[in-house]
Amino acid sequence: MNIGKAAKLSNLTVKTVRYYADIGLVKPLKNCSTGYRDFSDDDLAQLQFVAKARKFNFSIQECEELLSLYSDKNRSSKEVKALTLDKISEIDAKLIELKDLRRQLSFLANNCKGNDRPECPILDALADV
Amino acid sequence: MNIGKAAKLSNLTVKTVRYYADIGLVKPLKNCSTGYRDFSDDDLAQLQFVAKARKFNFSIQECEELLSLYSDKNRSSKEVKALTLDKISEIDAKLIELKDLRRQLSFLANNCKGNDRPECPILDALADV
DNA sequence: ATAAACTCTCCAGTTAGTGGAGTGTAAAGG
DNA sequence: CCTTTACACTCCACTAACTGGAGAGTTTAT
Known part of the structure; x- marks a missing residue:
């Protein structure tokens, strides 16, 4: 999905989602011809996770840690x-x-x-x- | 007095005092030959005032307002x-x-x-x- | 065909400082 | 008088987590 939809579904602004992609918090694919970011369902889930963690006052860096724990099945x-x-x-x-x-x-x-x-x-x- | 003394007497760091001077929160005179800032007793009083107001969570801008009220005898x-x-x-x-x-x-x-x-x-x- | 809506990158600004490089000045010791 | 040490200066970059805007390309709807 495009960034607008990902932003809407995660209750973040487009600017913020772009920022998160810039700092590598999410890694959407990029359409080579248009340059548009393409967010998968997993990317969206990550955005939603981060959005919620940020609301709980976790810093971006802590969000990264939580995300990596989240995806680590041996945590x-x-x-x-x-x-x-x-x-x-x-x-x-x-x-x-x-x-x-x-x-x-x-x-x-x-x-x-x-x-x-x-x-x-x-x-x-x-x-x- | 020099910035070091002014900083010590106001419990601020030299860096912070220099910053306050840069943004015009205090306006010490400058020694033309050396470039050293020269803080008067009034300048020091202002620094102490701001240091205390900052501890009370007032923003820099609010500190400016408070300072101007402080010096306004018709407030x-x-x-x-x-x-x-x-x-x-x-x-x-x-x-x-x-x-x-x-x-x-x-x-x-x-x-x-x-x-x-x-x-x-x-x-x-x-x-x- | 065109206009609206969407996307992109890049730059600057926000708060209130902090850290460091490189350089000049003042005071103390020998 | 010379040197070391402490202090002062400016300027630039960085912090956190975005936000705003310019200028340009893309997609969708009319």
Whole structure:
């Protein structure tokens, strides 16, 4: 199938699919005469896999690893689980950071009157070394 | 003062300070003969302000806005508060997204035995359109 | 035959820096 | 005074993961 159809069926943009092909994440055949990429059903499955993995916050590189595990019939599920647990840890770290940030910003915002006067504890806090 | 001292006192790297000068976030004087940047105390204060605002997740562009509010003695605190509340909303959205992601990944990881066998519900989920 | 829709490649831009090459300047030690 | 070391400079390339657009060729529908 052409790139447009592959993109539609994987919920990716044509640009993104082309990008994935450029970096070798999928390897569609190319029609020599027209230069059009030709995506097989397997290529499509890979695109769909990657689209889903990206939604789960896996990086492109991690998507490659997952893809190769996916196609490796001798894989052990613990490898996949390890990647997933790492990702969860990453998310946990980010959550902690963001929660702390939110707490601090809320504190500042709560102390700021938010009126037409110039006095502002938020700016004061930013200026305070 | 030279860039090295300014960097140290603002907890930024020399590279970063140079970058901030390049994009006009600070405007140190330049020694014509040597080409060395010369940071005043005010320049340093700006760097410290930006360093702190960046830690609070404000983008460079938002830092510029905050800086201009900071130096505007006719500002109204509600402008600053609005920026801060926007930032908090942004963080909230991100928190929701990450929490949901974490929930889904945990669910998958919990269902994966993580042994030497190839069967893996995580990969199954990624492959499932 | 022509117009619309689709595809291609190539280049540039996005964020907020970071790394390195090659070169010039300043301060300290001998 | 000379040399080493530390610091400074510019310029270019690179990061992640695309996105936008130009200019050109192809396919499909009217």
